Amino acid sequence: xxxxxxxxxxxxxxxxxxxxxxxxxxxxxxxxxxxxxxxxxxxxxxxxxxxxxxxxxxxxxxxxxxxxxxxxxxxxxxxxxxxxxxxxxxxxxxxxxxxxxx
Numbered sequence: 487x488x489x490x491x492x493x494x495x496x497x498x499x500x501x502x503x504x505x506x507x508x509x510x511x512x513x514x515x516x517x518x519x520x521x522x523x524x525x526x527x528x529x530x531x532x533x534x535x536x537x538x539x540x541x542x543x544x545x546x547x548x549x550x551x552x553x554x555x556x557x558x559x560x561x562x563x564x565x566x567x568x569x570x571x572x573x574x575x576x577x578x579x580x581x582x583x584x585x586x587x588x
Contacts, residue, residue: 488512489508492508503528503531505525508524509524
């Protein structure tokens with residue numbers, strides 16, 4: 487994760503994200519940089535609009551939450567009904583005590 491944070495810091499500082507800069511940021515943070523991971527990060531970020539990716543990542547959870555809630559609400563309704571039926575069937579000789587807990 488430190489590698490991604492280093493790239494985000496460089497982007498925020500409007501500095502080119504290259505191997506030398508990422509390694510310098512990691513070193514300044516006290517992290518021993520793995521050159522293969524630095525190369526992989528720089529290669530994976532080439533051609534990526536980081537500002538757009540960050541904006542999309544920030545907007546995605548806000549848009550996904552209502553969709554997840556809607557999907558969760560409809561799929562959870564059936565198992566909840568099944569659980570209630572199981573609870574009702576398992577009286578265990580204590581029928582009527584449920585009314586005590588309202």
